[in-house]
Structure formats: structure tokens, C-alpha cells
Amino acid sequence: MTHGTHNAVYDPRNEEVLIYVNGELFSRNEAKISVFDSGYLVGDGVWEGFRLHKGVLVFLKEHYDRLFQGAKTVGMDLGMSRDEITKAIWKTLDANDMKGGVHVRLMFTRGIKKTPSQDPRLTVSGPNLVIIAEYKKADPESRDQGVTLFTSTIRRGSPDYLDPRLNCHSKIHEVQALVQALEAGADEALMLDVNGFVSTCNATNFFMVKDGEVWTSTGQYCMNGITRGKVIEVCEQAGIPCFQKNFSLFDVYGADEAFVTGSFGGLTPVTGIDGRTITETVPGTMTQRLQKLYEQAIEAQVNEVKV
Known part of the structure; x- marks a missing residue:
């Protein structure tokens, strides 16, 4: 299924x-x-x-x-x-x-x-x-159960040949990454950048949480997701340390929580990556807090437009 x-x-x-x-x-x-x-x-x-x-x-x-x-x-x-x-x-x-x-x-x-x-x-x-x-x-099952990721060997493109920020119809490399993940028994793919740092997922943006800090990639090798940007924004407004930085699977495997973002699903918890359990609590404390802050940002936008 x-x-x-x-x-x-x-x-x-x-x-x-x-x-x-x-x-x-x-x-x-x-x-x-x-x-x-x-x-x-x-x-x-x-x-x-x-x-x-x-x-x-x-x-x-x-x-x-x-x-x-x-x-x-x-x-x-x-x-x-x-x-x-x-x-x-x-x-x-x-x-x-x-x-x-x-x-x-x-x-x-x-x-x-x-x-x-x-x-x-x-x-x-x-x-x-x-x-x-x-x-x-969005099916609440994904939010309630979370999703698992598998790190694909397909890398996110370099800005000099296919800038990952370009939301174009050419998505075959993301499809290839997802196929690998599905064949490995995961729900979706985690993708690295050309330097081996964690970049993004095949259709969503990736975040991890460690010691009360929220980490996401630098943004150089990932889709400039609207929801990604809003999560960074609400972190800043709420005083939650949020860093756009290079980090590797070494860091991810030791994360306290992880989640992915997208316009359709909002914030979806990640429970496991490459067969390793990230968290058994779904959603995690920080993920749940950010879900609420993101929902509040949507309501604020609605109220602003309707004024």
C-alpha cells in the first residue's frame, strides 16, 4: 500500500x-x-x-x-x-x-x-x-505514523547544470531516487548534495533536530520550498535556534527528531532513515511545536488576506 x-x-x-x-x-x-x-x-x-x-x-x-x-x-x-x-x-x-x-x-x-x-x-x-x-x-496516517527515508545514490544537481531551485517538469532524477528508496523498503528518498552533505528529499525538504536546535541544508542544493522557508521564519519568530548549514549522515543518524516539509503535507515526521530508528515518538516534541507554529502562520496569512 x-x-x-x-x-x-x-x-x-x-x-x-x-x-x-x-x-x-x-x-x-x-x-x-x-x-x-x-x-x-x-x-x-x-x-x-x-x-x-x-x-x-x-x-x-x-x-x-x-x-x-x-x-x-x-x-x-x-x-x-x-x-x-x-x-x-x-x-x-x-x-x-x-x-x-x-x-x-x-x-x-x-x-x-x-x-x-x-x-x-x-x-x-x-x-x-x-x-x-x-x-x-493529507492522509493523517503519514502524520500519525511518520515516514521512513532511504539515502539514495542519486545526488541533487549542481547549480551549474540543473539548479535544484528550479521547479521544472524535469524530475527524472528525483523519480530515480524515489525508486531506489521504494526498492529498499522505505517511503521516500533522502538525497545528498554533490559534496556529500545532506540536501533534501525527492519531493520535500529535510530538517533534523538536535539538542533543541533545528538544522536544514544551506539551500544551495535543494528546492527553495515555500514551506521550508516558512518553517525557518517561524523558528526565528519563536526564538528557536534554526541553522541552514552543511551536515552529513553522521549528524542525521544521531538526530533527536527529523521531519520533512511540503506545501501539501505541511510538516511530516520522519521515524527512520536507512534502517536506523530516529524516534519512536511521533510527532517529536519540536516537530509538534513547529507543526502548530506553521498552522498559525497559515491562519495569519488567511486573516491578512481577508482584511
Whole structure:
């Protein structure tokens, strides 16, 4: 049975959701994109995942900052402003009568190619935009039981060939890492950077706790996660020592607690890594405290937007 940080509680309403494709809405079974799409052919695209909570798209500015930086990095003109994208998202949400408990996946690709090729000059259309909004509540089992990790031999990319901060459609190295972890009997993969220091996980950011301190990687070789940034922020606000630093598996194996972060699952406890037990208390004391502080940050964002 699948178990991990992206497990969602089954919701039958998702069978009837309408999907946004370039300004039009289609039923789930009718939503399609061309086989000549750049994203399908060569993974040429950027994307974001948003949470709709109590009628508010949480941390929207931070997600847009990352989206537009990614598009600029790969030389892609999205052809839409932030306001126009927001209107497209709300068109999708309103068509599905969605108010909260929703995860939104927004995907831009460079467009349709004349023929299968990497060359952007062979793109014969504007960017393609797909928006998938689903009712998604994180499965409490992951939060209650925690997840296990396995350290993959697949390293996170160096900024000089594929900057890990780029939230692009090319995710094959993370998939490879996850496959290794699954074959080893773990739930997800822990990934090292090119220097052998702990970097991140295949789909989430990694944190460890030691002697009341929270550690995470330097950020040079990991996705610049929105939730990661918020956890660092709430630590600073609460006076919890939080360090972005280099550390190795030597440190991780001796951690008091560990957890991973992501927009969908929030903070998910890690119980074991590479067959070693990290904690039998789920969630740990610090992890539980940070879960509450993060939830408070979300509520503060909702209240700020609604004022």
C-alpha cells in the first residue's frame, strides 16, 4: 500500500472536477494536451502547487516569485501576469465550487512543437497552461505514523547544470531516487548534495533536530520550498535556534527528531532513515511545536488576506 508525504484521503468529488486547459474547462476524462507539447516531449516547463485554505490561496506571492523566477531562468515568457494567472486559478476553483481543502497544481509549458525536438525555436504556439484543482486532505496516517527515508545514490544537481531551485517538469532524477528508496523498503528518498552533505528529499525538504536546535541544508542544493522557508521564519519568530548549514549522515543518524516539509503535507515526521530508528515518538516534541507554529502562520496569512 502506498505510504508517503503526498498520500491524500480519497474524495469522490475529484472524479467530477473540471480541469483548466488554456482558458477552457474540461471534465477530468476529457482534459488533454498535445503529444507535441514541450512538457511532454522534453520536460520543458515550470509549475507550482498551491493550497486553498478557507477561501485563500496561501502564500501566493511566494509561489509566484518562484514561478516567475523559474520561467525567467529557462527563458520562457509565460504570456500572463500574476493577476491574469490568479483569475485563471479562480475560474477553475469557482467552476468547481471550491472553498477550501484544495490543492491546486498549475503547470506552464513552452508550448506546442512543430516536431519532436529540444529546440525552442521549433515551438509553434504560445505557452500551454493547465490547472488541476482537487480536493486533497493529507492522509493523517503519514502524520500519525511518520515516514521512513532511504539515502539514495542519486545526488541533487549542481547549480551549474540543473539548479535544484528550479521547479521544472524535469524530475527524472528525483523519480530515480524515489525508486531506489521504494526498492529498499522505505517511503521516500533522502538525497545528498554533490559534496556529500545532506540536501533534501525527492519531493520535500529535510530538517533534523538536535539538542533543541533545528538544522536544514544551506539551500544551495535543494528546492527553495515555500514551506521550508516558512518553517525557518517561524523558528526565528519563536526564538528557536534554526541553522541552514552543511551536515552529513553522521549528524542525521544521531538526530533527536527529523521531519520533512511540503506545501501539501505541511510538516511530516520522519521515524527512520536507512534502517536506523530516529524516534519512536511521533510527532517529536519540536516537530509538534513547529507543526502548530506553521498552522498559525497559515491562519495569519488567511486573516491578512481577508482584511
